Amino acid sequence: MTISFYLNKQLTEIDVEDGSTPLLWVLRDTLNAKGTKFGCGKAACGACTVLIDGQAVRSCVYPIQLIEEKQVTTIEGLGNPEHPHPVQIAWQEEIVPQCGYCQPGFIMATAGLLNENPNPTDDDIDNAITNVCRCGTYYRMRKAIHKAASLTQDESTSEETTELETKSAE
Amino acid sequence: MMAKTGKISRRKFVVGGALGTLGVVSLGTILFRNPIRRKIYEQVGAMDNISYLGEGVEPMLWFEITENNLIKLYSPKVEMGQGTFTGMAQIAADELNFPVEDIQVEHAASASGNLDAFSTGGSTSIASLWQPLRELSATFRVMLQEQAAKQWGVPSGEIEMREGTAYHQDKTKTYAEIASVTKVWDVPDTPELKPVSDYAYVGKPIPRVDLKAKVFGDPIFGMDAEMPNMLFGTVLRPTQIGARLVSLDKSEILDMPGITSVVEEEEFTAIVGRSAHEVLRAKQQAKVNWEVDEEWTSARIKSMLEVGKGKEALIQKQGRDVETDNQTLELAFRTPIGAHAQLEPNAVVADYKENQITLKIATQVVALTRKEVAKATGIDEDDINVIPTFLGGGFGRRLHTPHAVHAVLMSKAVGKPVKYFFTRQEEFQHDMFRPPTHHILKAELNNEGGIEAVRHDFCSGDVAVDAALLPPVLNHILGADVGAMRGALCQYGAIENIRTVAWHVDLPFATSWWRSLGLLANTFAWESFMDELALKTKQNPLEFRIQHIQDDLAGQRLKAVIQKVGEISGYQDKVVDGVAYGFAASTDAGTPCAQVVKLSKEGNQIKVHKVFCVMDPGLSVNPDQVKAQCEGAIIMGLSASLFEKMEVEEGALTPTIYGPYQMTTLKTAPRDIEVVLLQGIDQPGPVGEPPLGPIGAALGNAIRRLTGERPTNMPFNLS
Numbered sequence: 001m002t003i004s005f006y007l008n009k010q011l012t013e014i015d016v017e018d019g020s021t022p023l024l025w026v027l028r029d030t031l032n033a034k035g036t037k038f039g040c041g042k043a044a045c046g047a048c049t050v051l052i053d054g055q056a057v058r059s060c061v062y063p064i065q066l067i068e069e070k071q072v073t074t075i076e077g078l079g080n081p082e083h084p085h086p087v088q089i090a091w092q093e094e095i096v097p098q099c100g101y102c103q104p105g106f107i108m109a110t111a112g113l114l115n116e117n118p119n120p121t122d123d124d125i126d127n128a129i130t131n132v133c134r135c136g137t138y139y140r141m142r143k144a145i146h147k148a149a150s151l152t153q154d155e156s157t158s159e160e161t162t163e164l165e166t167k168s169a170e
Numbered sequence: 171m172m173a174k175t176g177k178i179s180r181r182k183f184v185v186g187g188a189l190g191t192l193g194v195v196s197l198g199t200i201l202f203r204n205p206i207r208r209k210i211y212e213q214v215g216a217m218d219n220i221s222y223l224g225e226g227v228e229p230m231l232w233f234e235i236t237e238n239n240l241i242k243l244y245s246p247k248v249e250m251g252q253g254t255f256t257g258m259a260q261i262a263a264d265e266l267n268f269p270v271e272d273i274q275v276e277h278a279a280s281a282s283g284n285l286d287a288f289s290t291g292g293s294t295s296i297a298s299l300w301q302p303l304r305e306l307s308a309t310f311r312v313m314l315q316e317q318a319a320k321q322w323g324v325p326s327g328e329i330e331m332r333e334g335t336a337y338h339q340d341k342t343k344t345y346a347e348i349a350s351v352t353k354v355w356d357v358p359d360t361p362e363l364k365p366v367s368d369y370a371y372v373g374k375p376i377p378r379v380d381l382k383a384k385v386f387g388d389p390i391f392g393m394d395a396e397m398p399n400m401l402f403g404t405v406l407r408p409t410q411i412g413a414r415l416v417s418l419d420k421s422e423i424l425d426m427p428g429i430t431s432v433v434e435e436e437e438f439t440a441i442v443g444r445s446a447h448e449v450l451r452a453k454q455q456a457k458v459n460w461e462v463d464e465e466w467t468s469a470r471i472k473s474m475l476e477v478g479k480g481k482e483a484l485i486q487k488q489g490r491d492v493e494t495d496n497q498t499l500e501l502a503f504r505t506p507i508g509a510h511a512q513l514e515p516n517a518v519v520a521d522y523k524e525n526q527i528t529l530k531i532a533t534q535v536v537a538l539t540r541k542e543v544a545k546a547t548g549i550d551e552d553d554i555n556v557i558p559t560f561l562g563g564g565f566g567r568r569l570h571t572p573h574a575v576h577a578v579l580m581s582k583a584v585g586k587p588v589k590y591f592f593t594r595q596e597e598f599q600h601d602m603f604r605p606p607t608h609h610i611l612k613a614e615l616n617n618e619g620g621i622e623a624v625r626h627d628f629c630s631g632d633v634a635v636d637a638a639l640l641p642p643v644l645n646h647i648l649g650a651d652v653g654a655m656r657g658a659l660c661q662y663g664a665i666e667n668i669r670t671v672a673w674h675v676d677l678p679f680a681t682s683w684w685r686s687l688g689l690l691a692n693t694f695a696w697e698s699f700m701d702e703l704a705l706k707t708k709q710n711p712l713e714f715r716i717q718h719i720q721d722d723l724a725g726q727r728l729k730a731v732i733q734k735v736g737e738i739s740g741y742q743d744k745v746v747d748g749v750a751y752g753f754a755a756s757t758d759a760g761t762p763c764a765q766v767v768k769l770s771k772e773g774n775q776i777k778v779h780k781v782f783c784v785m786d787p788g789l790s791v792n793p794d795q796v797k798a799q800c801e802g803a804i805i806m807g808l809s810a811s812l813f814e815k816m817e818v819e820e821g822a823l824t825p826t827i828y829g830p831y832q833m834t835t836l837k838t839a840p841r842d843i844e845v846v847l848l849q850g851i852d853q854p855g856p857v858g859e860p861p862l863g864p865i866g867a868a869l870g871n872a873i874r875r876l877t878g879e880r881p882t883n884m885p886f887n888l889s
Binding site (some may be wrong): 075079098100103127130135137139148 | 194251252254268378380381382383384385388390391393394397427428445446448450510511512513514515517558561562564565590594776798801802803804805806809810828829833834835836837839840841842843
């Protein structure tokens with residue numbers, strides 16, 4: 001079957017034989033967007049988190065057949081070194097990553113949280129961000145999440161975020 | 171390292187070579203000796219442009235200057251989050267007089283010759299590279315300076331080397347410009363190194379050099395590695411311990427969509443196909459019969475693993491043993507089987523050609539991996555190029571990567587490159603676990619409330635014993651497992667009478683290196699026991715420790731971290747407003763570390779408010795990354811102490827997924843961690859593992875003070 005969706009705002013068409021193929025593998029191996037990580041394959045760790053229509057989703061259990069017409073944002077589309085997303089700015093300022101493998105998932109989960117809740121409390125963060133990091137970067141991550149929230153509010157932010165906010169508000 | 175003075179054109183230096191794959195031109199490459207004979211290929215591009223003296227001199231590729239005046243630094247150590255690349259860039263920049271942001275650190279492929287003969291592990295990377303990397307960098311800088319002198323026809327001493335450029339009066343030349351026209355290099359004696367106080371980068375908390383790659387999702391990991399036309403492979407693995415494959419329905423597997431081959435080797439059977447999803451699905455659906463001789467259970471493992479069972483070794487003897495009649499206190503402790511649970515599953519891409527093998531792999535052991543592939547294929551080690559990737563967590567999980575051989579044999583069987591990675595279930599069931607441990611501590615107290623005699627007996631499964639990484643002659647010291655005994659010895663040298671006895675038991679599943687090896691378990695036992703002795707004698711636990719520490723340099727450094735953590739934490743030896751403090755200290759690989767945990771109870775849950783950590787790793791090349799290692803170790807240790815546990819049920823290791831294998835998350839991680847670094851010695855010491863020592867005991871000691879109950883089994887059961 002042919003499925004079309006928007007990957008980082010680009011209209012993307014793919015042919016798949018099996019509609020149950022997880023979005024994760026299509027992103028990584030068909031579309032070569034390898035920033036989205038395989039961690040567990042069972043939505044238990046969050047390494048594969050992407051935004052679908054602005055909401056954080058674990059792509060390792062998301063069947064590709066449900067993606068038709070939707071907006072998918074991955075770490076590659078969230079921002080780049082020239083135009084970083086506020087979460088990516090905060091992540092750099094707090095020097096969060098160690099091994100780095102889980103970080104795109106956390107960054108996407110945080111972007112999704114801020115779309116819904118621009119000024120989360122510590123408890124909001126605890127309840128919303130349940131990804132796993134083995135290096136134990138949580139202490140810096142929490143600081144980065146708060147910083148990203150204040151950056152988002154200060155700047156009224158970049159184009160991407162505004163658009164995603166609008167999208168999720170619809 | 172560079173003892174001789176003289177012109178060594180084409181001996182230790184190489185000029186030229188296009189790095190086609192990266193699209194940059196290498197103008198200068200410095201090569202140093204490698205004890206093993208090795209060819210250089212791939213790494214420096216076109217062989218025509220490269221020459222070096224082969225006979226008896228083996229070059230190692232360290233630096234490369236690119237056309238646009240960047241320096242590539244090829245690291246023999248892998249980056250797994252510990253920050254080694256950043257520390258190396260800082261050290262090199264200061265002796266090269268080069269901007270740190272223009273140094274690009276990359277993994278050295280094994281074919282470049284810059285091969286760590288052992289491993290990346292044991293908290294040794296920066297400590298071991300400190301001297302040689304400064305010497306290499308300083309030598310390279312002087313070589314460039316002398317070339318600039320020749321090119322300008324001025325005395326070398328009049329040239330200033332600054333920020334990657336040579337200056338003489340109004341003339342300038344970048345390092346790249348100097349290297350690009352140099353044909354013959356003078357290699358000087360190792361120049362005098364700068365005093366540390368003159369360094370601009372060493373000692374500064376500069377951001378990690380891999381920060382951008384990791385924040386913008388660059389494909390840098392083993393899981394991300396690819397080769398043209400590659401297929402995907404997966405090995406059939408049993409769920410039960412010790413199970414053997416009896417039969418499988420091969421034709422049914424081959425009929426599944428996307429599957430191209432079933433590869434049957436003596437050691438394993440694998441499914442190969444065109445996509446990850448299809449081979450994983452085929453594996454899930456495959457009808458496979460396994461056979462097992464014996465169904466293991468947690469209860470059986472526990473009964474096997476006890477002090478008094480297995481092989482005994484006396485590893486510490488000072489004065490006499492504890493006399494039973496005078497014994498004042500005895501406590502027993504247990505720790506469970508622990509999983510590595512690193513986020514990136516083990517992954518490798520292998521390409522087998524008739525006389526040449528290329529591997530891209532996340533491994534902590536490049537040399538061992540190459541050796542094992544050579545052994546399995548009969549191909550010469552010189553013809554096997556192992557290209558390390560960034561590691562999505564190491565923690566000791568990748569100190570043996572035998573799946574490299576599986577991928578190579580799959581590639582050989584199908585005639586194409588094959589990518590192979592573990593599923594999460596396989597990571598949990600076929601991990602090389604942290605072994606369970608059992609400890610018994612006994613002490614005699616004297617009339618002054620001091621310790622007259624103390625004895626620690628501990629029993630563990632393998633850590634270093636039978637590890638592929640170590641030759642058998644090295645993995646025992648005094649007949650004990652060198653890994654299991656990390657942290658087992660008494661660090662309180664002022665006690666007159668000490669015994670430590672190791673007991674070693676063979677378990678039916680693989681156990682091995684887990685960050686800090688025996689340190690977490692041994693320190694949990696030792697420091698919980700010391701705390702109980704302090705309580706029994708009604709003494710402040712920090713002062714109680716200090717009075718038993720000997721007065722040598724190690725003792726002074728240990729006392730200093732204990733005193734400092736008392737100061738910054740405002741340690742209170744009583745519960746104040748429902749908040750309790752717990753203290754513990756350890757010395758690992760020469761690095762002392764002291765921690766205080768501040769916690770309270772919320773309902774039935776322990777709430778850790780803050781952890782204070784004072785460590786003395788010597789000179790901190792990057793204090794921010796040393797602190798990051800402390801923060802990470804604290805969280806990993808809290809996770810192991812409060813939550814983590816593998817069980818054996820119906821013959822299978824379980825759980826097999828995050829969640830059921832409970833770990834610290836944002837919700838349960840302390841919201842505040844304060845780290846203070848002391849510097850008791852001039853050079854860098856071990857960093858990555860020592861801060862995992864005290865945390866379990868510090869947590870348990872706080873719980874003991876809060877609840878009156880002494881946690882003796884990890885993970886602590888708080889209900």
